[in-house]
Amino acid sequence: MDDPPTAPGGPAGARTRALLIAAFTIATCGLIYELLAGTIASYLLGDSVTQFSTIIGVYLFAMGIGSYLSRYVHRDLVARFIEIEILVGLIGGLSSPVLFFAFGSISAFRVVLYAWVLATGVLVGLEIPFLLRILKDQFPLRDLVSTVLSLDYLGALAASLLFPLWLVPRVGLMRSSFVFGVLNLVVAVWMCHVFRREHGRPRLTVQAWAALALLLAGAVYADDLMERSERQLYADPVILSRTSPYQRIVLTQANGDVRLFLNGNLQFSSRDEYRYHEALVHPGLAAVAAPRQVLVLGGGDGLAVREILKDNRVEQITLVDLDPLVTDLFAAHDALAALNDHALRSPRVRVVNADAFVWLEEHAERYDFIVVDFPDPSNYSLGKLYTTTFYRRLAAHLDAGGAMAIQSTSPLAAREAFWCIVETVRAVGLHAAPYHAAIPSFGEWGFVLASSEPLRAADRYPAALRYLTPDIARSLFDFPSDMAPVPVEVNRLNNQILVQYHTDGWSRYAR
Amino acid sequence: MEPLRALIRGRLLSRRDLLRLGPFAAGALGLGCRPGAPAPAARAPGGGRISGSIVGASHRIGHRLRDGGFPEPQQTREVPVVIVGGGMAGLSAGWKLAGSGMHDFVLLELEAQPGGNARWGENAVSAYPWGAHYVPVPGAEATAVRELLDEMGMVREHGPDGEPIYDARHLCHAPQERLFFHGQWRDEISARALLDAGDTGAVAALAAFDGQVRRYSDYRDARGRRAFALPRAASTTDAEIVALDRLSMRDYFDRAGWSSERLRWYVDYCCRDDYGCTLDTTSAWAGWHYFCSRPAGAEYLTWPEGNGRIVRHYMARLAEQVRTGMLVYRLRPALDAAGAPAPDGGVEVDALDTTSDTAVRFRARHVVYALPRFTARRVIENYPPAGAPSEEFTYCPWMVANLTVDRLPDGAAWDNVLYDSPSVGYVVATHQDLRTTPGASVLTYYLPLTPPNPEVARAWMLERSWDDWVALIFADLIQAHPEIESLVSNVDVMLWGHAMIRPVPGFLWGAARRAERRHGAIRFAHSDMSGLSLFEEAQYHGVRAAEELLRALGHPHASSLPPAADT
Known part of the structure; x- marks a missing residue:
């Protein structure tokens, strides 16, 4: 019943050559798609041994399913072969964008990942049997099997060399997937042309061209606009990038170091974020006599919350962060939730997605300890969160004997900005105790401890800290002369002088 | 934008001028001159995407006063x-x-x-003003204004000297203002921001102008009254100061020999902004009142609804x-x-x-x-x-438009003014919003119609269609905001026939x-x-x-x- 590729009108040799080139391409592309899936899964989920083992296992098994299913296809083998070539190109070509997209929801990610691997495997598995059947009259069986299988393995070799040496370092994950999808489809279009008499379906040619156009557009736009720009911004591979209504969220990972960037600004590096978050939380928290109710503003990554949970005296933590995309990622995503010890799923934690300024106005609860972990005051919108008006409103939520800790940019890089925050806190009648800590990925970083009554330094910290002890904490309140106070104005809504200090300081420092 | 500049100089736009305003105006005028008949080449603003209308047509009711024929009570x-x-x-x-x-x-x-x-008006995005949109922090003489603002809860506390300290939420937040000049935004609307340091004549004129502002601001008469006070009734009646009213601001400038175009533009802008009059039609007393009645660096209280x-x-x-x-x-x-x-x-x-x-x-x-x-x-x-x-x-007519925008133009301040524009710019209704999230907003655009004869200006204004106004606004703003048309989803226009008394x-x-x-x-x-x-x-x-x-x-x-x- 099989159609022999010997219809009149062209040299059989050219067709045979086309089919063999197709076999090689499919083998190469198929393996590239699996390597892409394995790499992306390792980036996102960690544990690369497990990821690669399960993905390659599922892929080979799926190929077996494909080979088995091939027996149920009886006719129009050439057309089917081309159809499969188109499908492999489409599914494989879109694998990187789809997997990156699916990363938003971790449970969905695994489903999508294995469904994708399974689909690619089944399709690739169909192709070798088809090829053998199409070519069975051209060659003796001995030569046929030998040629097709050796091309198949040769393609796999090409893929396994190209992937680490050229694709990952030079082309990038997103673009590689598009490029190989395009390659698949170029072969499909070419086969449509060579076998135009055999398949006799103009629609197939149209489909092949349409799929090719789609992937080309993908290669040009998606990759170009979204990923390439980011790849230039970030030193490490981008494992997740999202745009919420509020910000661009980018996670990078290299050698076990996860970094979160919001609008291009580093929020933490998993290597040393414990230093930042221990310094932000514990000097203030430990000094409060009975910290039962704690409020965290900003800090949707849950890392400050993780530190607060180490203090057993704390009964409830309210986390107010603007962006549900951030708090959802850090609550539900395995790899990210692992960073904050699943703090955002603790029964002691309540997550609120709201604008801090408005939320404080609309609620009256008082807190024993407040952590203010906003992005730096680099623009007028964020600068509002460092004004007398804001601190006055915040102070109204502070219980008697309570304290608040405010992240206050770098006293070394933006000295005026740091002392401006200190003076602004003092201008609303609060006691301000400035301190600083060395965070390798940030540099020297500053904090302000604010309270209505002067605080006594604590002599006991939670046991599980890696950086702070009461003695080290005491030393953080000393400022060397290169970070010593400078005369500054108070930051108010109607002058926003802090934005100027911050911009000037950092631009001088960066120069 | 020569036609727009003509409007600044107090000349109304002819049909040909409006045509020259740009592609929007060409279409708009097609509608404007043949009421009800859409011109075939008409290009609706925003490709028909932008909604809006001329609102508040009570001048028609008011005109009944002229026509009479009222029922007996x-x-x-x-x-x-x-x-x-x-x-x-x-x-x-x-x-x-x-x-x-x-x-x-x-x-x-x-x-x-x-x-x-x-x-004021209000839509899903924000409340917005239809006219007056701020009150300068009142000086000591403005006792009734102080009493009112205190009663409104605008005073956070009184300082040790008893002076009110206003709630920073209602004082205009930074950035307060910016001026688009020669293709760039300057973060200050002032003659200084425009000064060309190489133009010695202009430098001298500005120094002399600033000196005069200081002298008039510090002036006290025998009864301790200021030269220019708010309310005006608290001002001195000294002949030397009162005599300024007989001159126009331009006369004053001419006599002082201040010829700097940029300084004149700035003072002309201030006169148009506060009085709807130009340098030629504003009395020098009123002109100096603008600069000398409030303390230097006085702040503004402002609200979304003005x-x-x-x-x-x-x-x-x-x-x-x-x-x-x-x-x-x-x-x-x-x-x-x-x-x-x-x-x-x-x-x-x-x-x-x-x-x-x-x-x-x-x-x-x-x-x-x-x-x-x-x-x-x-x-x-x-x-x-x-x-x-x-x-x-006599009264100056104004056109005020509220433009609903999907997002603010980049770097928008509260008050955004364009050099050499017939308008006095736009203010941002959501400026005092404390939220950190960017979002949609409403821009209130102000256009005083300053021809010497306000009757002519009024008649011209009432003949313009909504499309004409939208065309004019875009032709003005597009210099500073090439993307403005794509940001705007609605334009409502209010025509004030007798907006301001002309000093x-x-x-x-x-x-x-x-x-x-x-x-x-x-x-x-x-x-x-x-x-x-x-x-x-x-x-x-x-x-x-x-x-x-x-x-x-x-x-x-x-x-x-x-x-x-x-x-």
Whole structure:
């Protein structure tokens, strides 16, 4: 019943050559798609041994399913072969964008990942049997099997060399997937042309061209606009990038170091974020006599919350962060939730997605300890969160004997900005105790401890800290002369002088 | 944009000029000259995506005053006091009466919404002003303004010297202003921001100008009065200062030899912004008043709905007295034996309830007439009295548009002004929003129509279609915001026929000062009596009239006005 590729009108040799080139391409592309899936899964989920083992296992098994299913296809083998070539190109070509997209929801990610691997495997598995059947009259069986299988393995070799040496370092994950999808489809279009008499379906040619156009557009736009720009911004591979209504969220990972960037600004590096978050939380928290109710503003990554949970005296933590995309990622995503010890799923934690300024106005609860972990005051919108008006409103939520800790940019890089925050806190009648800590990925970083009554330094910290002890904490309140106070104005809504200090300081420092 | 510049110079745009405004205008004009027939080449703004209309067409109702033909009142109400007009002067009069425990009065307002120039609108994005949109932090003389702002909860605390410290939430947040000049935004609207350091003439002129501002600001007369005070009535009457009113601001500049184009532009912009007049048509007294009546670096109190916030505060106290939709078409003061209006004889106030089209008569002992003076001769019988000096009150028309935008143009400040534009720029209604999230907003765009003859400007304005206005606005803003059309989803336009009294040379210390303060039992109260269309002046005259009334009624009250005022 099989159609022999010997219809009149062209040299059989050219067709045979086309089919063999197709076999090689499919083998190469198929393996590239699996390597892409394995790499992306390792980036996102960690544990690369497990990821690669399960993905390659599922892929080979799926190929077996494909080979088995091939027996149920009886006719129009050439057309089917081309159809499969188109499908492999489409599914494989879109694998990187789809997997990156699916990363938003971790449970969905695994489903999508294995469904994708399974689909690619089944399709690739169909192709070798088809090829053998199409070519069975051209060659003796001995030569046929030998040629097709050796091309198949040769393609796999090409893929396994190209992937680490050229694709990952030079082309990038997103673009590689598009490029190989395009390659698949170029072969499909070419086969449509060579076998135009055999398949006799103009629609197939149209489909092949349409799929090719789609992937080309993908290669040009998606990759170009979204990923390439980011790849230039970030030193490490981008494992997740999202745009919420509020910000661009980018996670990078290299050698076990996860970094979160919001609008291009580093929020933490998993290597040393414990230093930042221990310094932000514990000097203030430990000094409060009975910290039962704690409020965290900003800090949707849950890392400050993780530190607060180490203090057993704390009964409830309210986390107010603007962006549900951030708090959802850090609550539900395995790899990210692992960073904050699943703090955002603790029964002691309540997550609120709201604008801090408005939320404080609309609620009256008082807190024993407040952590203010906003992005730096680099623009007028964020600068509002460092004004007398804001601190006055915040102070109204502070219980008697309570304290608040405010992240206050770098006293070394933006000295005026740091002392401006200190003076602004003092201008609303609060006691301000400035301190600083060395965070390798940030540099020297500053904090302000604010309270209505002067605080006594604590002599006991939670046991599980890696950086702070009461003695080290005491030393953080000393400022060397290169970070010593400078005369500054108070930051108010109607002058926003802090934005100027911050911009000037950092631009001088960066120069 | 030559045609737009012509509009600055006080020349109205011809049809050809409008055509030259750009692609929008070409289409708009096709509609404009053949009403109802869409021009085939018409290009609707935003490709038809932008909605909006000309709102607030009460000038048509107002024009009934000219045409007459009102029904006779079927019922009569006795009421001690009627306030005619619910703009800032009338509401301030009501505020003073009610605040003194005198609640037995009615306030009649033509529009559905009181507030006059301080009216405001609201959509899903924000509240926004239709006119006045800020109050400068009041100086010591503006006692009534201070009292009001304190009552409104705008004062956070009083400093050790007793001076009010205003709540930073309502003081205009940074960045307050910016000026688009030669393709770039400068973060200050000032002559200094425009100065070319190499132009020695301009540097000298600016130094001399600044020196004069300081001298006039520091000026105190023998009674301790300032040269230029707010309210105006607290200003000195020294001849040297008063004489400035006879010159135009341009005359002053010419005599001083200040020829710098940029300095002149800046001062012209200030005159247009506050008075709707140009350098040529603003009296030098009014011009210097702008620069010298407020302390240097004075801040502004502002709200999303602009001075509508004050209207809301007033209305919360006057809900029972204010009746809207009431067109007062006749005031008939009782005459004494000699045929002159009797101070204590009472007044018949005839008004048309425009919602039911029925007339009602109020018999009042006293009336506060808080409408602009040009309406008086059509409303008050036998006014002006024979032999009275002619009342040369002229008013500048304004077009104000509210543009709903999906997002703010980059770097938007509160007040955004374009150099060499016929408009005085736009303000951002959401500027005081404390949220950190960017989002949609409303831009309020202000265009004073400054031709020397306001009648011509008014007629021209009323002939323009919505498309014409949108074309004009885009042609203006596109210089600074090439993307403006894509940001805008709605444009509503308000046409103010008599927006601002014009402080033309000789008016403030001439006709305005000579004008009747009182006509029998009718007391006038309007900012046009100061010659300066400012909230402070409207409130001053409203409160002044109310206090005169309280005295006449023998009602106890404490004065809200500065003691040194020259009423």
